[in-house]
Amino acid sequence: METSYVLISYVIYLPLTILLTWYVAHTLFKNGRIFMIDIFHGKTEIAMSTNKLFEVGFYLLNVGFALRILETYTEITSFRHVIEVLSSKVGGFSIYLGVLLFLNVFLFLKGRKAARLNAKAPVPPPGPIAG
Amino acid sequence: MDALALCLYLLITGYITIYVGKVLFENGRHFLLQTFQEVALTDSVNRILLTGYYLINLGYVSIMLTVRAPVVTVSDLFASLGTSVGRILLTLGIMHFLNIAACVTWSKLNSKYKPENKF
Numbered sequence: 392m393e394t395s396y397v398l399i400s401y402v403i404y405l406p407l408t409i410l411l412t413w414y415v416a417h418t419l420f421k422n423g424r425i426f427m428i429d430i431f432h433g434k435t436e437i438a439m440s441t442n443k444l445f446e447v448g449f450y451l452l453n454v455g456f457a458l459r460i461l462e463t464y465t466e467i468t469s470f471r472h473v474i475e476v477l478s479s480k481v482g483g484f485s486i487y488l489g490v491l492l493f494l495n496v497f498l499f500l501k502g503r504k505a506a507r508l509n510a511k512a513p514v515p516p517p518g519p520i521a522g
Numbered sequence: 523m524d525a526l527a528l529c530l531y532l533l534i535t536g537y538i539t540i541y542v543g544k545v546l547f548e549n550g551r552h553f554l555l556q557t558f559q560e561v562a563l564t565d566s567v568n569r570i571l572l573t574g575y576y577l578i579n580l581g582y583v584s585i586m587l588t589v590r591a592p593v594v595t596v597s598d599l600f601a602s603l604g605t606s607v608g609r610i611l612l613t614l615g616i617m618h619f620l621n622i623a624a625c626v627t628w629s630k631l632n633s634k635y636k637p638e639n640k641f
Contacts, residue, residue: 405604443545444622447546452612463606
């Protein structure tokens with residue numbers, strides 16, 4: 392009987408964490424474009440590439456971490472227990488995601504500042520922002 | 523169940539490795555172009571890097587091809603797959619960020635000697 396409870400918790404946990412990761416990555420990197428364009432002084436091509444590279448890395452790290460902490464070691468005996476285990480796992484994962492999100496924003500801001508300090512030399516005008 | 527876990531593991535990690543390789547191949551080109559400043563050289567270096575990436579990561583995937591415990595139930599399958607695929611994804615992610623750091627260091631070293639190429 393406990394196996395089916397474990398299975399229920401896995402089946403809820405997986406889509407929830409993957410959706411959460413997708414949502415955070417989508418928001419972060421949709422809004423990260425403008426930072427990247429600033430950091431690379433309007434060179435749209437390389438800015439978009441960098442954005443994509445960071446996005447892939449973000450997905451890999453977070454989905455990997457979510458899968459790594461999937462396994463439940465305690466015995467789950469009731470539906471109430473399913474909810475408790477799930478909420479502690481999903482809660483921990485979303486705190487981790489939040490910390491990473493702020494770390495990323497901090498890095499974006501830092502990179503932008505460094506780029507501005509670097510840009511004492513004449514800067515080419517910013518190109519059009521690609522979709 | 524064991525064989526199913528192995529097959530699913532190979533399918534999932536193989537697909538992700540190849541997909542990530544494709545994305546890196548397309549997006550890393552601009553970085554290499556900035557370093558080498560020559561299209562033909564960049565393309566060949568990029569292709570060689572892609573081959574190396576596939577060799578290393580598919581090799582790692584097949585080295586890690588183990589099923590820890592006997593997989594009996596569906597939830598065992600989930601747990602086993604989650605652990606093994608998660609490990610591969612984390613390794614890929616860490617290697618990816620190390621690669622970006624290497625690219626940045628490389629272009630910084632380059633621009634130290636050729637200040638006109640600074641970005």
